[in-house]
Amino acid sequence: MTIxxxxxxxxxxxxxxxxxxxxxxxxxxxxGRTALDQTPLNAAQATFAGGCFWCIEAPFDKVSGVYFAxxxxxxxxxxxxxxxxxxxGQTDHIEAVRVIYxxxxxxxxxxxDIYWRQFDPTxxxxxxxxxxxxxxxxxxxxxxxxxxxxxxxxxSLERSGRFSRPIVTPILPATTFYPAEDxxxxxxxKNPTHYQSYRTGSGRDLFIAQMWKQNKESPLNSxxxxxxxxxxxxxxxxxxxxxxxxxxxxxxxPFENTFWNSTKEGxxxxxxxxxxxxxxxxxxxxxxxxxxxxxxxVEEHIIEHRDTSWGMTRTxxxxxxxxxxxxxxxxxxxPPNGLRYCINSSALRFVPADSLEIAGYGSHVHLFR
Numbered sequence: 118m119t120i121x122x123x124x125x126x127x128x129x130x131x132x133x134x135x136x137x138x139x140x141x142x143x144x145x146x147x148x149g150r151t152a153l154d155q156t157p158l159n160a161a162q163a164t165f166a167g168g169c170f171w172c173i174e175a176p177f178d179k180v181s182g183v184y185f186a187x188x189x190x191x192x193x194x195x196x197x198x199x200x201x202x203x204x205x206g207q208t209d210h211i212e213a214v215r216v217i218y219x220x221x222x223x224x225x226x227x228x229x230d231i232y233w234r235q236f237d238p239t240x241x242x243x244x245x246x247x248x249x250x251x252x253x254x255x256x257x258x259x260x261x262x263x264x265x266x267x268x269x270x271x272x273s274l275e276r277s278g279r280f281s282r283p284i285v286t287p288i289l290p291a292t293t294f295y296p297a298e299d300x301x302x303x304x305x306x307k308n309p310t311h312y313q314s315y316r317t318g319s320g321r322d323l324f325i326a327q328m329w330k331q332n333k334e335s336p337l338n339s340x341x342x343x344x345x346x347x348x349x350x351x352x353x354x355x356x357x358x359x360x361x362x363x364x365x366x367x368x369x370x371p372f373e374n375t376f377w378n379s380t381k382e383g384x385x386x387x388x389x390x391x392x393x394x395x396x397x398x399x400x401x402x403x404x405x406x407x408x409x410x411x412x413x414x415v416e417e418h419i420i421e422h423r424d425t426s427w428g429m430t431r432t433x434x435x436x437x438x439x440x441x442x443x444x445x446x447x448x449x450x451x452p453p454n455g456l457r458y459c460i461n462s463s464a465l466r467f468v469p470a471d472s473l474e475i476a477g478y479g480s481h482v483h484l485f486r
Contacts, residue, residue, distance in 0.1 A: 157184060157217075157219070159219060159220075159221070160184055160217050160218060160219060160220075161217075161218055161219075161220045161225070161259075162215055162216065162217050162218070162259060163215070163216045163218065163225055163228050163259070163263065164191060164213055164214070164215045164216070164256075164257035164259070164291055164294060165213060165214055165216065165228075165232045165255075165256055165257070166191075166192070166211050166212060166213035166214070166253065166254050166255040166256075166257070167232065167235050167236035167238075167244060167254045168212070168236050168243065168244020168245060168247055168252045168253075168254065168321075169212060169244065169245075169247055169252065169315070169319070170188035170189070170212040170213060170214050170297065170301065171188065171301070171304040171305060171312055171315070172235065172236075172315075172316055172321055173186075173188075173213075173214040173232075173235055173236070174186045174187070174188045174214045174302075174303075174304070174305070175304075175305040175312070176231060176234075176235055176475045177214065177216045177228070177231065178303070178305070179471065179472050179475055180218075180223065180228075180231060180472050180475065180476060181222060181223065181383075181467055181468060181469050181472055182218055182219050182221075182222030182223030182466075183216055183217070183218045183219075183223065184217045184218060184219065185217050186214050186215065186216045186217070187214065187215045187217070187296050187297075187302065188212070188213075188214055188296070188297040188301045188302055188304070189212075189213060189214070189215060189294050189295050189296040189297045190203050190208075190210040190211070190212060190213065190294075190295045190297060191210060191211065191213045191215075191257060191291070191292055191293065191294045191295065192209065192210055192211045192213070192255060192257070192289065192292055193208045193209035193210030193211070193292075194208075194209060195208045195209070195210065196293075196295075197295060198210050198295055199298070200297060200298055200301065203251050204251060206249050206250065206251055208251075209250070210251065210295075211250060211251050211252065211253055211255060212251060212252060212297075213255070213257065213294070215294050215296075216228060220354070221356050221359075222466065222467075223466070224354055225262075225263055225266055226266055226270065226346075226354075227391065227476070229256075229266065229267060229270040230270070230476075230477055231475060231476060231477070232256070233270070233274055234325060234329055234475075234477070235321075235325070236254055236321070237324055238254055238274070238280070238284045238285065238286040239280050239281075239282040239283060239284055239285060240253075240254070240285070241253065241285040244321075245319040245320050245321050245324070246318075246319050246320065247319070254285075254286040254287075255286060255287050255288075255289055256271075256286060256287070256288045256289070257289050257290070257291040257292070258288060258289070258290060258291060259291050262353065264288060264290075266350075267288045268288055271284060271286065271288065279328065280328070343387070343390040343391055343392040343437075343438035343439065344390060344438055344439075345389060345390060345438060345439045345440060346389065346390075351364065351389060354389075355388065355389070356463075358463050359388055359463045359464070361463075362442060362461045362463040362464050363388060363389055363439070363441035363442055363443075363461075363463070363464050364441075364442075365442075366426075366433075366442040367442070367461075368444075368461060369407075369461050369462060369463050370406075371405060371406025371407055372406035373406075374406075374407065374408075374461070374462035374463065375462040375463075375465075375467075376408040376462040376465060376467065377406050377407055377408055377462060378402065379397075379400075379408070379467070380397070380400075381397060381467065381469060382397050382398075382469065382470040382485050383396075383397055383467055383468050383469040383470045383472070383473070383485075384396045384397070384414055384467075384468050384470075384473065384478060384481055384484075385397075385408070385414075385460075385465040385466070385467055385468075386465065386466050386468060386478070387418075387436045387438070387439045387441055387443075387464065387465070387466070388441065388463070388464055388465055388466045389436070389439035389441050390436060390438045390439035390441070391466070392415070392418045392436055392437065392438050392439065393414050393415050393418065393478060393481065394413060394414060394415065394418055394419065394436060394443070394460075394465065395408075395410045395413060395414050395458065395460065395465070396410075396414040396481070396484055397470075398484050398485075399411045399412050399413075399414070401451060403450070403457055403459070405459060407444065407459050407460060407461065407462070408459075408460045408461075408462055408465070409450070409457050409458065409459055409460070410457075410458040410460065411450055411451060411454060411456055411457070411458070412454060412456065412458070413458065414481070417437060418436060418437045418438070419434050419435075419436070419437070419443075419458075420434070420435045420436070420437050420440075421433065421434055421435075421446065422434075422435065424445065431445045431447075432445055432446050432447075433445055434446050434458060434460075436464075441464050442461075442464065443458075443460050443461065443464045443465075444458065444459045444460040444461050444464070445458075445459050446458045446459070447459060470482070470484075470485035473485075
């Protein structure tokens, strides 16, 4: 008996450790699922794969209109996969990121533009120095509309000639998404030094810099740089108020709109086309209840028309490429030019200063340095 007791104790200790490790692993995945369970009611979701999920999650975390992004595993058949299984190629899953976003603030089309800039879509064998099926790229569509937009976006990128080799990223129907362990979530925040070292060492950052150093501001489907989508796409993409303002020359209520008193640093782009229109550096409080600017950010993107509606003579302003009704310009503004661009919030999408590079508006970063 005196010999067996120590061995029994060792067995108990081993079992206790094993149970603890299993608990921690299960708890980590539960935390990832909890985040998904807390998705706002008005949210939409998109799922992208582009190699190491740390490097795909981080860019989306910085984008205005994105609630959160979660690293995980998808595309395979094995239930509840673990990192050790996926990373070693023991499953048919791949590393991916699910993006939970507000479709009223950022569109799926814009998410696609961000996604294509994060990896090499011509690599069918993995991603940079991570090799194997588990590190390949893919777009997983949730709806037929997402599939259509993804195929159009991929086709535009292929026709652009930006890459010398064929784009091999498949567009696949979404399957069950399994959140990765908690230590993988927000890895760029929890372990910034190792994260940046990994990005640099893998060659990802160098590749992105070389492939996207030209025409950073232009969306992928650019020729011309910005365009107006088909009417059915616009109607599905915009809220009823956004549609009324931009497509039917409507006006939103003063003091009851998104940007009238916003003081955040960044630029305002057309809600339909994404063309840059105004900057927070030229914004001021006019007391009217609508966003007011002293000048456009890109003057050639603003078109003026004589407006004689409502028994008045005013100067209407519209966007060049989307032909969206934006508002009016008046001559009662502050010095030095005395202009007041009175703009509907519903015609605008805000891009924060710290997201300009990743959102494709890098040429305007200098305004906030």
